[in-house]
Amino acid sequence: MIDLEAFGEKARSWLNSVEPEFGRDARKGLTQDEDLALGRRYMATKYDAGFSGINMAVEMGGQGLTGLHKIVFEDAEMPYGMPSGYFGVSVAMPLQIIIKFCEDKAWVRERVIAGLRGEEIWCQLFSEPAAGSDLAGLRTKAEPDGNGWAITGQKLWTSYAQYSDYGIIVARSDPTLPKHKGLTYFWIDMRSEGVEARPFRMLDGEQQCNEVFFDDVKLHDGQRIGPIGGGFGVAMATLMIERYSGGDADGFGPPISAFVDLAREVEINGRPAIEDGRIRSAIARNYAMRSGLNAIRNRAFQMMEAGMEPGPEGSLNKLVSVRSRQKLSELAIDLQGGGGLAYDPEGFGKEDWVASWLSAPTGRIAGGADEMLLNTIAEKILGLPQDHRPDKGVPFNQIPA
């Protein structure tokens, strides 16, 4: 097995060599479509260099290394701002799920290689207008249809569905069972008749999320992943895959060093802002917070290296880092006065304080809203009693809408 430190060195040297072609500066001013095309070329180049599917099995097209090697690469990659976001969900979850659950291994291998090379994109069709935090409350129907199924309903917030070739979807196959028990999980061809993805623009100008409509979309039973009624379990397995991924606390938005540079450049009352006590204390607070999170993360990695499962303290990472990024970005904008808000929404790939501030609210919702993370901390770390769950065990079709 390749030593982690040597692997990190090799990764950084490769990233430095491709930065001029794909890095943050190369992306400035590109439209989203141009940026996606650049992203596809980056993914193919990364695959050829042996940095894709790092912890996936070699026979599936991966590198056969460990989850820690993958994290080391992601940590190294994050500061470069490479155009890999379009493929983030696709590679992180759907590809891993089809490797784990689908039996036609030749088909899976083809999909995995095409996905890793950025030739195909998969999306994750879980959330709906009335089901996000409460995923088991979803209403999209999967009805038996001949030897297969017919899907009807609506998903919401689906990242990059407009570019996706395939998706993984959870739907309600039996409304007479309690909500967690009547769900079934499938893969779906996004080009099927009856599928329509409608992208919408976010506050930061990006068209990441979609509403996706399904009108009597036919699936064969071979597209089912896991047992009928076992969809919630597969959905949980999907969400657990990425509990720890790359990006240390400094990776959530612009690094503290960028804030320090800014505080040296701008003035408060005729003196460099860095000399102001409030600014110095904001820097110190952020530094201490990020160091604390990195210590928790390093402990989790040591547990993983020793073959143990890290605990629920991973919930702290996103909760604390995104909130503090939002506050620090707000302070950075304030420091720059009126010009601080100058922002070009067409400038994809730019990562400045405004972009960071505008996208922070979605960061506080996606992948588990703040309040849900607080619930996890309350119940799993502090051992407090669970929320009252009045719909527990009640057949789904008897729960008041």
Ligand SMILES: Cc1cc2nc3c(=O)[nH]c(=O)nc-3n(C[C@H](O)[C@H](O)[C@H](O)COP(=O)(O)OP(=O)(O)OC[C@H]3O[C@@H](n4cnc5c(N)ncnc54)[C@H](O)[C@@H]3O)c2cc1C
């Ligand atoms: C940028 C972005 C990308 C996304 N990409 C995808 C994707 O690719 N695929 C996908 O399936 N989904 C995706 N999502 C959806 C995301 O998973 C949901 O937005 C998230 O789970 C929250 O669900 P919701 O939006 O329905 O909000 P709700 O669950 O309705 O929550 C609304 C508010 O109520 C609070 N709340 C809810 N329940 C409780 C409770 N029990 N206790 C205390 N407070 C509570 C929440 O914390 C939140 O503040 C994405 C979201 C965003 C913002």
